[in-house]
Amino acid sequence: MCGGRAPDDTITPLKDRRSFIISAYEDNRNKNIIRILGIVHHKEVKELYCYFCCHSNVEVHTTKAEIDLHQDRFGFPYGLADIICTEPPDCGATFVSVHSSPSEIVHNLTSFPIRNREPVQFTANFTICISTMHGNYSNVLQFIQTIEMYKILGAQKVMVYLNNCSRQMEEVLQYYTKEGTVEVIPWHIQRYLKMSNSWLYPNDDTEIGYYGQMSTLNDCIYRNMYSSKFVVLNDQDEIILPFKHRTWDNMMESLQRENPDVGIFLFENHIFPQTAVSDGNFTNTSSWNGVPGFNLLQFIHREPDRPDHFNARKMIVDPRAVVQTSVHSTLKQYRNSKYVPLETALVYHCRGPLQAKLSRAALIEDKTIWRYNDSLIQNVNQMLTKFTEEPSLNP
Structure with a gap:
């Protein structure tokens, strides 16, 4: 089994203390991606990786993220970024973890639930x-x-x-x-x-x-x-x-x-x-x-x-x-x-x-x-x- 601990706050710092994860969302409007909202240092955060627990949490897949910093940072060192990852085919992950290195043990990471997975009716x-x-x-x-x-x-x-x-x-x-x-x-x-x-x-x-x-x-x-x-x-x-x-x-x-x-x-x-x-x-x-x-x-x-x-x-x-x-x-x-x-x-x-x-x-x-x-x-x-x-x- 793979998977890390649940987040204990709305904002979760990564080990580098330069990246802070808020939440993860499936977004299939253009192509099927996992869009993770995070706050990052605009210069110091160069690489992030997504860890997916696939096939009912038995297998870990790691993919490199694209970091898309929102343009309205108003000069501050930190700003909101979309951390975009492509999920492996037929993975079926319900959680995703994020780290600055591709070789971390997934148990040590925080697992974020992937929201917007299931279609819902307007409430x-x-x-x-x-x-x-x-x-x-x-x-x-x-x-x-x-x-x-x-x-x-x-x-x-x-x-x-x-x-x-x-x-x-x-x-x-x-x-x-x-x-x-x-x-x-x-x-x-x-x-x-x-x-x-x-x-x-x-x-x-x-x-x-x-x-x-x-x-x-x-x-x-x-x-x-x-x-x-x-x-x-x-x-x-x-x-x-x-x-x-x-x-x-x-x-x-x-x-x-x-x-x-x-x-x-x-x-x-x-x-x-x-x-x-x-x-x-x-x-x-x-x-x-x-x-x-x-x-x-x-x-x-x-x-x-x-x-x-x-x-x-x-x-x-x-x-x-x-x-x-x-x-x-x-x-x-x-x-x-x-x-x-x-x-x-x-x-x-x-x-x-x-x-x-x-x-x-x-x-x-x-x-x-x-x-x-x-x-x-x-x-x-x-x-x-x-x-x-x-x-x-x-x-």
Whole structure:
């Protein structure tokens, strides 16, 4: 029998401490390969080998991997790579191991399950990928409202790659996990690499940018490749809000009908600053007062777009059309991309201002979120009632 030990974390360092394996996926869209997502040093990792346990784990086959480093590394020494191996014919491996040498004893290695082996039926129309929750995240009310908005708009599943958050936030994540809405993937990248809070390399001793966000987004796409019709790539303070339609289902049906060759839809990001507070005088929200965080229904003013600045668009993709993604666009794909016009939808991004000097009069009133106020208030109240029967939300 061959085979090594099971991974004990989402990220597994190899012996060279220059390569870190996340997960392995079968990918037969172009040719039949095993695509292993890993974080590698862009200069120092030259060779990697895949070890397959073939024919019901009785025989070891070793093949040399192709290392395809994703182009969006933003100057950091470490970046995400696709470690691509061809499985021997009729091997039937269920696990794969990776090492920098072709002559290692396989028992000493970690064996990664090969995901996406078996075809599955869709269990979700829309799955949200929240790349990394970090910084002791504690914006509990806004997060609950955002999850409930995702459900109203048509999402069945939310993937959260969790670095750290407040205790109350952890309880909320546990509640939604039990409900079946949220799946939490532990993401403790700082155990292995020096983290930067910046997305761009600041020329210091940090090794990887912004909590390894690239790695989580790509892993999320592959995890949901065959189980979700669409994957939504955005942050926990963002909601893609349709103007013309009430739900994502209707919006995507229309967009796909008009653009049959498109698999990647990019939506304009618009800032709704948390400094511009409005009171909608909504009744029946008194139970929200004890919940820490911002109330989305109070933010209905957006900053005007700045045409000379990069717009950090977010995406709804057909995951089967994506090979590699960055944060604001895909890098390699099988189908075309399309910028969705503002009259169709926008990314409602509720955060601190980017144009702090603007007066209230210079902001654009946009009450789109209020179209959902009845169902949102009802859903949040129901959630809080059930939630407070379990743990306490009070600090």
